Amino acid sequence: MGRLGVDDAVTTEVREDEAPAARRLPQVPGFAGRTGPGARRAEPSPKAAGKALRRQVPRSSHAGFEVSADRPDAVRAVAEGNRGRLAELIPLRVGRMAANPFAFLRGSAALMAHDLVHTPLTGIGAQICGDSHAGNFGLYGDARGGLVIDLNDFDETVHGPWEWDVKRLAASLVLAGRVAGADEDTCRKAAHDAAGAYRRTMRLLAKLSVLDAWNAIADEALVSHTDAQDLVGTLERVAEKARHNTSGRFAAKSTVVAADGGRRFVDARPVLRGIPDAEAEAVAASLAGYLETLSPDRLPLLGRYAVHDVAFRVVGTGSVGTRSYVVLLLDHRGEPLVLQVKEARPSALLPYLPAVGFEVGAVEHEGRRVVFGQKRMQVVSDMLLGWTTVDGRPYQVRQFRNRKGSVDPAALAVDQLDDYARMTGSLLARAHAHSADPRWIAGYCGKGDVLDEAVASFAVTYADRTEADHEELVRAVKEGRVAAETGV
Known part of the structure; x- marks a missing residue:
């Protein structure tokens, strides 16, 4: 017997005088008011x-x-x-x-x-x-x-x-x-x-x-x-x-084998540099708070990695001068996963929104603002996207070198x-x-x-x-x- 398709579905026609009365259900917060063919048109579309x-x-x-x-x-x-x-x-x-x-x-x-x-x-x-x-x-x-x-x-x-x-x-x-x-x-x-x-x-x-x-x-x-x-x-x-733009490739270029068999970042100033132990420990410790912002199904994945090193890495034009770190994680085979812990400052647009009638509410955490905004706009987001706090400052956390690639619009051929x-x-x-x-x-x-x-x-x-x-x-x-x- 063939698969039942949309065109083959059994339908029953009901005369208008036999149609059942519309069911009036309570409005549920978070859902729209009743729409569709049977909705009352009190307002313009x-x-x-x-x-x-x-x-x-x-x-x-x-x-x-x-x-x-x-x-x-x-x-x-x-x-x-x-x-x-x-x-x-x-x-x-x-x-x-x-x-x-x-x-x-x-x-x-x-x-x-x-x-x-x-x-x-x-x-x-x-x-x-x-x-x-x-x-x-x-x-x-x-x-x-x-x-x-x-x-x-x-x-x-x-x-x-x-x-x-x-x-x-x-x-x-x-x-x-x-x-x-x-x-x-x-x-x-x-x-x-x-x-x-x-x-x-x-x-x-x-x-x-x-x-x-x-x-x-x-x-x-x-x-x-x-x-x-x-x-x-x-x-x-x-x-x-x-x-080819992966954590593994970045780690291969930016780390060396340490005395204990693990790996450590090497300086490549001014873009990448080592940091004092206390600063590295604070960043590493903040990952516990980061884990709490992830969906629980991600935790077994990260639970199979160990933190090996933290370094400071300069970011792009708009964010240069903000605090940004890369964290080296290694699994049981020594395969790397690199996370970026990037300072989240208040949006540069924030002071100008009230002047154009957009309310600005209290921001619970600037990293959370960035993460939620990203998830609201992208079709698919980084599955390890989260946020944390380091020494009282808010940060967003994401995968680093997650097969990222970009087109430089200032280098495009004119016909492109x-x-x-x-x-x-x-x-x-x-x-x-x-x-x-x-x-x-x-x-x-x-x-x-x-x-x-x-x-x-x-x-x-x-x-x-x-x-x-x-x-x-x-x-x-x-x-x-x-x-x-x-x-x-």
Whole structure:
């Protein structure tokens, strides 16, 4: 007997006068009110509500950007961003930001948040990355050994305006394109295409059932969905490199055999250095608290590893100067697993949210904020993602070198920039749709490219402003007013 399919299912037709009365069940906290064909339509649909917002906030208005009177200059903004960071690493951070305008943008999320306060907003909130520049997308490994592509940095994540992520992505693409040598039309088109891919993907998700939308656009379909065929070769090369970017490879390069037969990290300054015993012991001891943040089914896995060493390791541009450690774990065969214990500072966007009507509640733990924000936005997250506290400071914990790979948007061939823009725009929409109803945002964005054009105009204007900020920082470095360590 053949398998019963959907088309073969037995159905029973019921006349309208024989239909049973609707069952009225109590509303359950955490669930929506009754929806579907039998629901009463007391309010407009989310799509209609989103469309109605266009009257209050025209989509074309997103093109606007003007420098506010209270905007800090670039040097002061960088100095404010350095507060609380390790003093000896601040010149390294400044040097990385001074490398080019795209690098400056990467390190100035707070300055852009200050600027975005004065731009139009719909009031629709989502879990946003907060630092969704074009370099914050990439590949990483899942629990089964496969590779996933998604947003991959969430230090600034908060509940906030979806537009802020879209505009930061668009502006970063213009800057990356300029650094790569692309002409102005190509750079603007990349910003336009990123916004367009975001809009079209959100419209697609809005048409699907909730469960289908949640799991939509598998990575293997991403290239065709975003018409990014020119990027295939680059993605394949990045994927091949990512497969070898593992704890084992890092440990082989960064550790030596110790006297007891274990392994110890070796200095590779300024990026990797040993730390005093007391500091290493504090980090190692904090892993007990980290284990309490994991799902219990992960504990037998980590229970088969022993902690062998801890070192300090400098992180990326936006986080340089924060405290970050790598912890070497070895199993019974001496095979390594490396964890990163990274300081979690308050989101750089936090001071600017109340000004645009987004409430800022008490944060229980900054590491927890980062972890929960990441899990709300990614389709698949690191299975060892957690948080802890070291000497009173909050940290996030994750696998280090978990087959990570990334595309440098500032090094892309000119004909690949718009493909990359469409791919990242689509990924951003998918991430936002996990916390915001895609029907609402899709209703606002609409079918035409009015929003795409506006975002592209904003991106070009803001890229010009960022280039001026970068020039100001470079001038301060040359004049000796700001210390910088370059080339690292």
